[in-house]
Amino acid sequence: MVIDFRIRPPVRDTDEDPPVTIAPELKRYDDLYGLGVRNNLPFADLVEEMERHRVRGVLQAEFEDRGRSRYWNERVATLVKRRPDLFFGGIAGVDPREPDALAELEWAHDDLGLRGLVVQPCFLGVASTDERLYPLYSYCQERDVPVTIHCGVNFGSSSPMELGRPILVDRLASEFPDLTIVINHGGWPWVMEAVAIAWRQTRVFLDFGAVAPRYLVDPNGGWGPIVHWMRTQLSERIVFASDWPTIPYSRFFEDLPGLGLPEEVSRRYLVENALELIGRSWPDHLVAPGQGRSEVAN
Numbered sequence: 001m002v003i004d005f006r007i008r009p010p011v012r013d014t015d016e017d018p019p020v021t022i023a024p025e026l027k028r029y030d031d032l033y034g035l036g037v038r039n040n041l042p043f044a045d046l047v048e049e050m051e052r053h054r055v056r057g058v059l060q061a062e063f064e065d066r067g068r069s070r071y072w073n074e075r076v077a078t079l080v081k082r083r084p085d086l087f088f089g090g091i092a093g094v095d096p097r098e099p100d101a102l103a104e105l106e107w108a109h110d111d112l113g114l115r116g117l118v119v120q121p122c123f124l125g126v127a128s129t130d131e132r133l134y135p136l137y138s139y140c141q142e143r144d145v146p147v148t149i150h151c152g153v154n155f156g157s158s159s160p161m162e163l164g165r166p167i168l169v170d171r172l173a174s175e176f177p178d179l180t181i182v183i184n185h186g187g188w189p190w191v192m193e194a195v196a197i198a199w200r201q202t203r204v205f206l207d208f209g210a211v212a213p214r215y216l217v218d219p220n221g222g223w224g225p226i227v228h229w230m231r232t233q234l235s236e237r238i239v240f241a242s243d244w245p246t247i248p249y250s251r252f253f254e255d256l257p258g259l260g261l262p263e264e265v266s267r268r269y270l271v272e273n274a275l276e277l278i279g280r281s282w283p284d285h286l287v288a289p290g291q292g293r294s295e296v297a298n
Contacts (some may be wrong), residue, residue, distance in 0.1 A: 003088075004050075004057035004276035005186065006148065006209050006241035009075050011123060012042040024287055029155050033210070038189040038245040043079065046244065050086050053249040057086065058278070060148065061093035064123045064156070069095050069104065077112035091148060091283040092117040095124065096132040098295030105136055109143070116145040121163040122154035129168045137172065141179040145281045146205075153189060166194040180277065182239065184209050186267035189222050195229050205273065207236065213255035217249065225240040227259055235265050239274045 011020045019040050022029065029035045050057065059079060061072040076090035094101045094117065108114045117140050121128050128149050131143050151166040166187035172257035173181060182205045187194030198204045208216065215221040230238050242252060261269065 001025050001277070002053065002055045002240060002270045004055050004087070004242050005239045005242065005274045005277065006207060007046070007057045007059050007087075007244045008043060008062050008246075009059050009072065009079055010043045010046050011039060012211045014042050014044055017042065031093070032155065035246070036117075039244050043082075047083060047086065049244075051128065053253060054089035055086075055249060056088060057158055057244075058088055058274075060118045061089040061090060061108075062120060063093055064108040064116055064120070066095060066097070069093050069098075071116060073104075073108045073112055075080050075241060077114060080113070090114045091118050091146070093120075093237045094136065096126055096130065096136060097124065101132070102135045102139060103161075106126060109145075110187045114197060115143075116140060117147045118286055119147060119149045120162060121150060121193075122156055122159050123150075125159040125163070127163045129171055137176050137179055144178070145181040146277055147153050148184055150184045151190075151194065152185045161190065166197055167189050169194075169204060170201065173197070173204050175202070180204065180280065182203070182207055182277070184241065185243075186211065186223075186226070191223055195226065199229075202237075205237045205239055205277070207239050207241035210227070210246040212247060212251055213259050217258055217260075227261075230259070230269060231261065231265050234276045235268050236273060236276075238269055239277065240270050 022036050022039065026035070049055070058077045061069065061076040063072045073092050076174050080087045084257040092105055092112075093106065094104045098104065105117060117136055119128055119133065122243060126132065137147060142159045151169065152162045154164055166183055167190070169181055169183055173179070180203045181192050183198065184207055185210045186206050188211070192208060198206050216223045216226055242249065245274050
């Protein structure tokens, strides 16, 4: 089994649902990733991909348009309940620009069963160190649930890329020493900056969502010695994330052997490190009655 720690919820349930269009500011994503097609894949397609490749995962309530966080939180909660055999749980998304952001996060946790918080600085136009986020970070730290922060290059048109620079996470990890943080997308092009933070801050994890494994080993791809760090000092703090629908599982697993990861390191990357995070946030859903941790991982 493989655990995908970051899956975006499908917009449609079946092919009979009306198609959706890409927002104008996201057109570059369509040019690069074909998201006009991929974003229209229905829930049934996600389920088929996960079952075929033996993937279980975590849905994240990501949103790019203001005023839609409640819709996406409810959407994530609905899909988790629909297929609890595939999804361990969902991570909530709220808009820190709204005055009731903390109350909304509490509602998503208490009423919907979501956990943690996803932060998208470049889409929100809010740096991860913006003080409006601090009450939300405090809430997550108190409950020992993760905050996932999008870091690195952004192809939207509404705000500067520097809002997602990973160095800001170092400040957060110092101010919230008991907060678990996942740097999404590995922080490219500031890769070694992200590596240094994860090495320095023991509660910071990395994922490479939306990045095919072949690019991690391409000498011209800008990832430097990232695979070395996956094998060594950061082997226990890098989790697999596809950013589905961006990267199909078939492409990921075709590329995976090219990383040349030893079996133990590969198991940590694909399963064990995510189980650590899941065990903090959804301990009651980690295993079924009578099962142990090893049975879930197999």
